[in-house]
Amino acid sequence: MSRQPFRLAILEGARILEEAGVPNARIDAEILAAHVVGVERPRLGLVPLVDRDVLDAYEALIAQRATRKPLQHLIGEAHMGDITVAIGEGVFIPRPETELLFGWALAYLEGNYHRDEPPVVLDLCTGSGILALAIANARPDAVVHAVELDPRALSWARRNADAQTAAGDTPIHLTQGDVTDRNLLAELEGGVDLIVSNPPYVPDATEVDVEVRDHDPAIAVFAGADGLSVIRPLVSNAARLLRIGGAVAIEHDDTNGTDTADLFRARRVFGEVSEHPDLAGRPRFVVARREATAAEAEWLQ
Numbered sequence: 174m175s176r177q178p179f180r181l182a183i184l185e186g187a188r189i190l191e192e193a194g195v196p197n198a199r200i201d202a203e204i205l206a207a208h209v210v211g212v213e214r215p216r217l218g219l220v221p222l223v224d225r226d227v228l229d230a231y232e233a234l235i236a237q238r239a240t241r242k243p244l245q246h247l248i249g250e251a252h253m254g255d256i257t258v259a260i261g262e263g264v265f266i267p268r269p270e271t272e273l274l275f276g277w278a279l280a281y282l283e284g285n286y287h288r289d290e291p292p293v294v295l296d297l298c299t300g301s302g303i304l305a306l307a308i309a310n311a312r313p314d315a316v317v318h319a320v321e322l323d324p325r326a327l328s329w330a331r332r333n334a335d336a337q338t339a340a341g342d343t344p345i346h347l348t349q350g351d352v353t354d355r356n357l358l359a360e361l362e363g364g365v366d367l368i369v370s371n372p373p374y375v376p377d378a379t380e381v382d383v384e385v386r387d388h389d390p391a392i393a394v395f396a397g398a399d400g401l402s403v404i405r406p407l408v409s410n411a412a413r414l415l416r417i418g419g420a421v422a423i424e425h426d427d428t429n430g431t432d433t434a435d436l437f438r439a440r441r442v443f444g445e446v447s448e449h450p451d452l453a454g455r456p457r458f459v460v461a462r463r464e465a466t467a468a469e470a471e472w473l474q
């Protein structure tokens with residue numbers, strides 16, 4: 174059977190995706206090509222010719238992507254830090270911007286917790302578990318808890334946590350729960366050093382891409398008319414769960430940077446509130462520190 178030039182197939186794949194309205198069609202065509210032949214995208218040039226069965230597999234993936242099935246569902250995985258998690262229908266596809274929250278969390282732990290004092294970390298709204306698992310991988314000394322409400326998402330998180338534990342990484346503690354519940358994780362009250370969260374935060378009326386509309390669970394994306402229906406009670410729970418001196422970082426919609434920061438500023442138990450932009454300069458996450466109330470400060474003296 175004659176081998177055929179892969180480059181021509183990739184150009185044709187990009188054309189088909191472009192015609193289907195896929196954003197960044199060329200990049201997706203290359204990522205799918207790299208996936209099919211099992212190389213990293215920058216190394217595609219090392220595979221000039223491929224067999225007909227490889228082309229068939231590639232064309233089938235392009236056809237699926239042209240229906241606006243998300244790229245990550247076709248590849249079946251997503252990455253954060255040094256870890257890879259399985260992704261598919263029923264769970265939110267992790268977004269690249271959440272790497273910023275992850276990077277901030279690692280730097281915070283590095284600056285504040287040395288290896289001989291294991292920090293307690295809590296990931297609220299964990300979805301596939303990616304943030305909790307990436308932190309547990311990077312900081313094996315940390316005790317990492319994660320909470321998810323949706324049973325389908327939770328089963329992906331369990332599967333990913335099991336795979337990482339089997340690979341020798343620190344296990345995480347997964348709980349099915351509602352992060353807006355005032356009794357959530359009562360046993361951890363006042364004992365958490367760091368809370369991270371990428372909750373649902375898109376205002377209900379926002380128009381989203383077809384991939385998001387048809388494949389991300391609505392519960393993972395939308396959060397009331399103002400996008401704050403989960404963040405608002407989450408801020409109250411953070412006040413209750415954090416140790417005095419602990420910190421919380423919450424990702425939010427780019428329309429809600431100041432509103433999210435104001436939710437923290439409105440509570441006397443939070444200080445050092447800071448707003449953090451993403452790489453495009455859009456407001457992306459807010460950080461706050463749990464401070465002692467006057468009564469707590471007196472008690473601590």
Ligand SMILES: C[S@@+](CC[C@H](N)C(=O)[O-])C[C@H]1O[C@@H](n2cnc3c(N)ncnc32)[C@H](O)[C@@H]1O
Pocket residue numbers: 265266267268271297298299300301302303304320321322323326350351352353370371372373374390392393394403
């Ligand atoms: C935007 S996704 C983020 C998932 C993951 N943290 C990530 O970055 O890929 C939000 C997640 O929160 C979950 N969720 C929504 N409302 C929740 C609630 N009230 N309590 C707990 N989890 C919730 C959704 O099911 C979804 O998995």
